[in-house]
Amino acid sequence: MATYTITELAREFDITPRAIRFYEDQGLLNPTREGPSGRNRVYTARERTHLKLTLRGKRLGLSLSDIKSLVDMYRSPKDTTVQLQSFLEVLARHRAALEQQREDIEVMLAEISAHEEESRRLLASDILRISDATP
Template structure:
């Protein structure tokens, strides 16, 4: 069993504070097997590997990756041999997300055009209605 110095270990609170996330989030990733702290009684002890994995997980989340994609990428990252397959999978994942976001952007731009047209037509209809409003009659 490897001995760890205090500098190599972190509490769940240490990691939560460092990454700006909740301890519940870290426990969720633990439940998914993405981080694997050791235990001293009820206390979780996280190591450098857990910290590095957590950093990768959060980066994947920021980039919009699914949890399955994150698991796959984290697993690839830890493969000790040739990095080229890792980079190729990462590039494919990035490219796929970029294409999805570009399509969403195009869809949003089209939706905004349609909303502006509908808004303009609605304002024109209101203006016409106001122009032909019946006059009040006085007796």
């Protein structure tokens, strides 16, 4: 069975060993320990997949809690239908949050445009007044 060190996984996924240890602390990874005093972490192909799922969830903008739920579903031999339905619910919640953020951003951009337009108008009127006052 293929195993990986923390350094190998960090290099493969272009993240730091510290990030991998953080995911371990969050319960997303569970490597075995070997060597003196169990200092060396050994990651199986399954743990590598958990890390890959974790990083994919991060790219999607999911919370660590949602990512942990997904990783836990992957760990359990439960019915795939239930897992997929749960995943769809997570994605639907995340989609709704992103759509709300997009709406908020569009409103803010419209407000910025209005302020820019007003500022330009005021600058233009001040420039005209100054140039009219110059003898």
